[in-house]
Amino acid sequence: MTEDTDARTAPETTPTATLSRLIRRVRARLVDDPLLCVPFLLAGVALSLIDELRRHDPVPARSLVGIHRLDFSLELVLIPSGSRGVRRILGGLTDLQPRLLLWALGLETAALGIVALAGYLTLARALDTGWSATSAGTYLLYVALTTGVFWIIGPLYVNLPLFLVMLWGPFVALWFLGLVRLFAVPAAVVNGQSLLDAARWSNDAVDNREWAHLALVTFFGVLLWLAELLSVGSTLISFAVVGPLHAVAVAVVSETRTVSE
Amino acid sequence: MPSRRAVLAGSGGGFAALFGGMFGLDRWQPESSRLDWPMVRCDAAGTSAHPELSGPKTNPTVRWHTETERDLQLIRVGSTLYGTGFTGFVAIDADSGTVRFRAPVTRSIGPPVRAEALSYDTPTIGVRTRENCVGYNAGGGLLDTSFGSQRWRSPDSTAGRGLTNPRESPRAPGNWVDWLWGTPVANNGTLYTPTGHGGIVALDANDGRPLWHWQRESLGPVSRPVVHDETVWFASTDTVVALQATDGEHLWSRSLDYRLRPPTATDSQLLVPHGEGLTALHPDGTVSWERTFDYKTHASSRVAVADNVVIFGSHETLYALDAATGATLWTRPEHTLPPVIADGIVYTSNGRQISALDIDTGERQFTWGTYSLRERYSAHGQFEPVLVGDGRVYVSAGSHLFALEEP
Numbered sequence: 247m248t249e250d251t252d253a254r255t256a257p258e259t260t261p262t263a264t265l266s267r268l269i270r271r272v273r274a275r276l277v278d279d280p281l282l283c284v285p286f287l288l289a290g291v292a293l294s295l296i297d298e299l300r301r302h303d304p305v306p307a308r309s310l311v312g313i314h315r316l317d318f319s320l321e322l323v324l325i326p327s328g329s330r331g332v333r334r335i336l337g338g339l340t341d342l343q344p345r346l347l348l349w350a351l352g353l354e355t356a357a358l359g360i361v362a363l364a365g366y367l368t369l370a371r372a373l374d375t376g377w378s379a380t381s382a383g384t385y386l387l388y389v390a391l392t393t394g395v396f397w398i399i400g401p402l403y404v405n406l407p408l409f410l411v412m413l414w415g416p417f418v419a420l421w422f423l424g425l426v427r428l429f430a431v432p433a434a435v436v437n438g439q440s441l442l443d444a445a446r447w448s449n450d451a452v453d454n455r456e457w458a459h460l461a462l463v464t465f466f467g468v469l470l471w472l473a474e475l476l477s478v479g480s481t482l483i484s485f486a487v488v489g490p491l492h493a494v495a496v497a498v499v500s501e502t503r504t505v506s507e
Numbered sequence: 508m509p510s511r512r513a514v515l516a517g518s519g520g521g522f523a524a525l526f527g528g529m530f531g532l533d534r535w536q537p538e539s540s541r542l543d544w545p546m547v548r549c550d551a552a553g554t555s556a557h558p559e560l561s562g563p564k565t566n567p568t569v570r571w572h573t574e575t576e577r578d579l580q581l582i583r584v585g586s587t588l589y590g591t592g593f594t595g596f597v598a599i600d601a602d603s604g605t606v607r608f609r610a611p612v613t614r615s616i617g618p619p620v621r622a623e624a625l626s627y628d629t630p631t632i633g634v635r636t637r638e639n640c641v642g643y644n645a646g647g648g649l650l651d652t653s654f655g656s657q658r659w660r661s662p663d664s665t666a667g668r669g670l671t672n673p674r675e676s677p678r679a680p681g682n683w684v685d686w687l688w689g690t691p692v693a694n695n696g697t698l699y700t701p702t703g704h705g706g707i708v709a710l711d712a713n714d715g716r717p718l719w720h721w722q723r724e725s726l727g728p729v730s731r732p733v734v735h736d737e738t739v740w741f742a743s744t745d746t747v748v749a750l751q752a753t754d755g756e757h758l759w760s761r762s763l764d765y766r767l768r769p770p771t772a773t774d775s776q777l778l779v780p781h782g783e784g785l786t787a788l789h790p791d792g793t794v795s796w797e798r799t800f801d802y803k804t805h806a807s808s809r810v811a812v813a814d815n816v817v818i819f820g821s822h823e824t825l826y827a828l829d830a831a832t833g834a835t836l837w838t839r840p841e842h843t844l845p846p847v848i849a850d851g852i853v854y855t856s857n858g859r860q861i862s863a864l865d866i867d868t869g870e871r872q873f874t875w876g877t878y879s880l881r882e883r884y885s886a887h888g889q890f891e892p893v894l895v896g897d898g899r900v901y902v903s904a905g906s907h908l909f910a911l912e913e914p
Contacts, residue, residue, distance in 0.1 A: 304626045306642070306659035306714040337657040338714070340644055341536065341628045 264458035271498045275372060276490060282368055286489030289364035290328060290482040296357050297332040297481050305350045306338035324392040324425060325432055326365045326493035328485030329470045330357070362389040364485070365493055369436040372497035381438045388435055388444075426452055426459045432493070433500030451499060459499070466492050536646045537585040539630045544583040544894040545621035548809065549847070551694040551734035552772040556813035561850035562900040564863065566873045567911035570899060571604035572884060577906040580618030581893045582632075584645055588901065589619045589632050590908075596634055596643060601897060604910060610643060610653035612636060621645065622693035622712035624658075631658060631712045633698045635691050640700050642715050659715035661700075661708075690731040694752065699739055701729035707741060709755060719755035723748075735772035738790070742767035747779055749792065759792040771810040773830060778810045778817060785810065785819055787833060796833035800824070809845035811853070816866050818846050818853050825855060827869060837869035849895035858889040861902055861911075875902075875911060884909075 276282055300307040309332050339350055366385045370377055430451045434444035452459050466488055473484035539545070541559065548555045576592025583589075587607060588599040596619065598607040617635040622642075624631040629646040640661040648656035691700035691710075697718060698710040706722030707729065726743035733740050738758065739750045745767060749758040765781030772778075776795050777788040784799035800821040811818040816836060817828040820843035827836040841862075846855035852872060853864040860876035876890045881904075888905020895901070902909040 304711075304713045308660065309662070335657065335659075336655040337644060337648065338659060340649060340655050340658075341646055343626055343628065346626050 262458075264455050265461050268458060268462065268495060268498055268502075272491060272494045275494050275498065279371070282371055282494060283486065283490045285364040285367040286326070286328065286493070287486045289360045289489065290485030292360050293328070293330060293357055293485060294479070294481045296353055296360075297330065299353060300332040300334065303346075303349065305334065305342065305346055307332045307334055323466070323470070323492075324428055325361070325389050326368065326489050326496060327361045328483075328487075328489050329474050329480060331474065331481045358390055358393055359386070361393070362386040364489060365389065365432060366436060368490060368493040369432055369497055372494050373433060373436060373500065375437055378438065381436055384439075384441060384444075385432065385435045388431065388441060422460060422463070425463050426456050429459050429463065430496055430499045433496045437500070451502075455499075462495055466495075536629050537587045539584050539621060539623070539645070542896065543585065543621060544896050546582055546692055547580060547618040547620075547690060547893075548731070548769075548771075548811075548845075549894070551692045551699075553692070553731065553733040553769065553810075554771055554773070554813065554848075555809065555811035555846060556848035557895065558813070560896045561898060562852060562854060562863075562895040563898065563911055563913040564850075564852055564872055565913055567875055567900070568914045570910040570912045572907065572909050573599070573604040573606075574906050575599070575606075575908050577888075579903055579906075579908060581901060581903065581908075582619050582621060583894055583896050583901075584621045584630060584632075586897070587645070589621070589645070591617065591619050591634050596632070598645075598647060599908070601899075601901075601910070604908070608647040608653045608656065610648075610656050612641060617690045619643075620691050620693045620698065622698050623696045624712045625696060626713040627658075633691055633693065633700075633710075633712065635700060640691060640698060640710055640715065642698075642712065661710050661715040662717065692732055692734055694734040697752075699732045699734055699752075701732060701741065705729060705743055707732055707739060707750065707755070709739075709752075721750055721755040721757065730767070730769040733770055733772045733777070736774075736790070738772075740770055740772060740777055742770050742779060747777070747788065747792070749790075761788065761792045769809065771812055773812055776830065778812065778830075780810055780819060784821070785817070785828070785833070787830075798826075798828065798833045800826075811846045811848050813848040814851070814866060818848065818855075818866070820844070820846065820855070825864075825869075827853075827866070836867075839864065839869050844889065844891050847892050847895055847900075849900075854892035854895065854900050856890050856892055856902075858891075861890050861892055861900070863900075 301309065334350060334354060339347060342350065362385055366382055427449045428445060430448035431444045434447045435441065439447060469488045470484055473480045473488065476483060544557060549557050575590065575597060576594060579590035579592045581588050581590045583601060586601045588601050590597050590599065591612060595609055595611045597609045599605065600607055612634055620633045622631045622633055629644055632643040632645050634641050634643065642658040644656050644658055648654040691698045693712065696712045698712055700708050700710060702708055702722060705724045705726030706720060708720045709718040710716065711718055726746055726748070728743065730742040734752055737752045739752045741748055745764060746760055746762045747767065747770065748760045750756065751758060763779065763781060763786055765783055768780040770777050770779045777790070779786045779788060784797070786797045787795040789795050812830060815830045817830050819826045819828060823840060825839040825841055825843045827838070828834065829836055841857050843855045843857060846853050848866060851866050853866050855862050855864065860874045862874050863872040864870065865872060881887065884907055886904040886907040888907065890902055890904045892900050893903050899910045899912040902911060
């Protein structure tokens with residue numbers, strides 16, 4: 247009996263044990279199949295280039311990387327991805343000259359497509375699922391929706407001082423809850439479910455394992471923060487490391503749910 | 508018939524409105540022109556005078572009055588006034604005094620400045636905070652709100668440090684005291700911003716990216732710079748520095764042994780007020796003429812210059828000097844706040860009353876700000892003329908703002 251099979255059938259006890267099993271399985275999957283890292287590695291290269299274009303074109307962009315970001319923060323993400331070191335803000339696009347607006351939106355669309363493609367390919371391989379235009383389209387829509395929300399309201403960070411402010415407490419708690427409950431949505435979408443069905447399915451998948459998934463989400467947030475401390479190569483490294491880890495973790499959680507069914 | 512904007516908003520088409528807003532469809536957009544008062548002291552040269560604008564010349568009436576933030580620092584772009592106060596940035600309709608939009612600014616420390624941004628249909632309004640400079644869309648955000656109004660923030664640090672050191676550039680307690688130390692100015696799409704550490708950073712008004720940075724920490728805090736004829740000048744505690752505007756190349760520095768105030772540039776001279784009087788420098792840094800006065804000048808002393816006449820207030824006297832020689836043309840015995848000039852009229856204040864003086868003779872045209880008027884509006888701050896335009900002079904008094912015009 248392999249470790250993998252062992253983990254699927256073993257009774258889940260404490261959150262720590264659940265988390266430990268999840269991490270062991272993610273590591274085992276990546277060791278067994280290193281090709282799972284390739285889509286996000288390539289995405290990291292492409293998005294690093296896009297970052298450079300964002301940096302040098304005349305449209306405002308904010309660089310969020312470097313050692314000056316030593317204030318601890320968690321970037322909470324709903325989809326397997328990495329950290330984009332250079333970002334646009336909504337106000338920077340308002341009243342922009344049409345030519346530049348098209349350029350900026352084109353870059354954002356390309357970035358979104360690259361993140362979606364890398365996530366879809368990694369998840370499809372990890373889940374051993376065939377590709378389909380429908381599931382790919384749904385996945386792209388999910389990435390667009392989640393990314394679009396952050397793009398409009400700004401990236402959601404949990405800064406430690408902010409987290410301590412009670413005003414933000416309920417909002418952050420709600421967001422954490424949403425992240426945990428929607429953690430497995432990408433896998434369900436790649437498996438061909440609609441967004442609503444995927445959300446319901448993901449919600450059920452994390453039942454009784456909320457704390458383990460919360461720890462996982464926090465772990466990815468910390469990794470993204472660490473990657474953003476790098477002044478050079480943060481986009482590439484975060485995509486190459488966090489992207490595959492996140493995607494395979496989603497696949498493992500999804501398989502656990504499938505097995506329990 | 509509902510407007511296109513109302514239909515967009517009412518239909519719940521958030522994204523449609525969003526992208527409509529981005530393309531500038533049916534949005535209110537301020538039109539900047541040469542008739543603007545785009546920065547405090549009017550222009551990048553710091554003349555506090557506009558050759559084409561005019562204000563009231565006889566006893567004015569109040570066109571509108573509004574209560575805003577305390578110590579609002581104002582500029583005018585098209586028919587909109589923009590101001591920064593302690594908590595934020597506000598756009599006010601210049602014809603009615605109603606607020607168009609507000610945007611919170613964390614720790615703003617200077618007045619706004621309009622800069623042309625070629626990437627956009629609307630100008631950028633730069634506001635300096637303690638850490639950086641923030642660029643706002645002069646047209647505000649989407650759907651007539653401040654949402655999406657911020658275009659950019661300059662990097663939080665320049666040469667490893669923030670744009671300013673709070674200890675060196677404290678926010679002044681009153682509106683007449685010196686907020687101009689550290690105030691950015693704009694010229695040809697570039698914002699020239701003092702760093703507070705003996706330096707200047709030039710920012711692209713399109714995206715806030717630093718174009719160049721010059722620094723000599725030993726100089727200490729830096730005044731509002733002036734830009735004229737491809738040269739940037741600024742004063743530190745006792746030294747005047749000239750830099751090339753295009754790349755920040757150091758041209759010259761000159762120590763004047765006085766405590767210097769923010770300078771003003773004319774076509775042929777740099778006028779540098781200081782604790783003892785006023786010194787005029789040639790563009791190469793040599794002294795053209797110098798005047799010292801019996802009473803020391805106060806910290807808010809500024810030069811206004813128009814039609815070859817320099818208006819300058821020392822502690823107890825308002826002087827009109829010949830710009831070429833420094834000779835006295837006329838004086839008035841009054842303590843004055845920084846004056847502004849338009850159409851041959853000098854608008855100044857002793858804190859309690861606004862005075863309009865003829866620039867050639869010093870003859871008083873009118874005064875405004877009686878005790879009963881102050882009581883009527885409960886306006887207890889110092890009355891200060893801040894800018895002129897559209898036949899009006901705009902007067903701030905604590906948290907009150909008045910638009911005065913001829914009846």
